[in-house]
C-alpha cells in the first residue's frame with residue numbers, strides 16, 4: 001500500500017502528472033472501490049479528466065453487495081457514464097474492458113479512418129484511482145502472462161511504457177495515483193473500514209463503531225448470525241460487549257477488551273466473514 005502524504009503540493013503534482021499522461025491516451029479507466037464508489041473517488045476527477053472519455057470500473061465487486069453494485073451501475077448510466085463491475089484479482093469482468101474502451105472512442109477512430117488511416121492503432125488507456133483501489137492488480141491482470149512492453153514511442157516521454165492488452169488495447173504501465181476526499185469524516189471511516197487507508201491513521205475502535213452502526217442499520221441479520229446474538233443492542237457499547245463476550249475478548253480483570261472486539265469486527269469485514277458488503281448505495285447515501 002502506498003504511503004503518500006497528500007499535502008497540497010503533492011496533490012497539485014499528482015494532478016499535473018495525470019494530466020500530462022492524458023495527452024497519450026484515448027480513454028481513462030476511473031477505478032473505484034465497488035463497496036464505496038463515492039468515497040473512493042478523487043474529489044477533482046471531473047476537472048482533472050476534463051473531456052477525456054472515461055470508463056468507470058467498480059473494482060473489488062467480489063466483496064461488494066451485488067444488488068447495490070447493480071444500483072451503482074444504473075446510477076452512473078443515468079449520469080451518462082458507462083460503469084462495469086470487475087474483480088481485478090480473479091479477472092472477473094476484466095475481459096470486457098478492451099471492447100468497452102473501443103466503443104467509447106469509436107467516433108474518434110471513425111474520423112481517423114475517414115482521414116485515410118486504414119488500421120487505427122490500438123485504443124490507449126490509463127488507469128487512475130486512489131491508493132489501494134487495485135490499480136496494480138488490474139494492470140497485472142490485463143497484462144496477463146503476455147506482459148509485453150511495447151517500448152518507447154517517438155514523442156512519448158521515456159518513462160511512458162505501454163503494455164499490450166491483446167491486439168485492441170494498450171495500457172500505460174504506470175497508473176495515475178490520486179488522492180481521496182479525506183476531509184470528510186464519513187469518507188475517512190468508509191475508506192478505513194474497507195482497508196483503503198491504513199489502520200494507524202484512524203482509531204480502530206472508532207472505525208469499528210462506525211462499521212457496527214452501519215451494519216446494525218443495513219445488515220443486521222449478518223451481525224446476528226456471525227456473532228450469535230439474540231438481538232442487536234441499540235447502545236453501541238452494549239453491542240461491543242455482546243460481541244466481546246461471545247468471542248471471549250476479555251481483559252485480565254474480566255471486562256471486555258474493546259480493542260480486540262474492534263480488531264475482530266474489522267478483520268471479519270475485510271475477510272468477508274460477514275459476507276459481501278457495500279457501505280454506500282445511491283439510494284442510501286449515508
Ligand SMILES: Nc1nc2c(ncn2[C@@H]2O[C@H](COP(=O)(O)OP(=O)(O)OP(=O)(O)O)[C@@H](O)[C@H]2O)c(=O)[nH]1
Pocket residue numbers: 001002003059060061062063086087088089090129130131132133134135136137138177
Ligand atoms: N477481493 C479483491 N481484492 C482486490 C481486487 N483488486 C485488488 N485487490 C486487493 O487490493 C489490494 C490493493 O491492490 P493494489 O493493486 O496494490 O492497489 P493499488 O491501487 O495499485 O495501490 P497503490 O499502489 O497503493 O496505489 C491488494 O491486496 C489486492 O490484492 C479485487 O478485485 N478483489
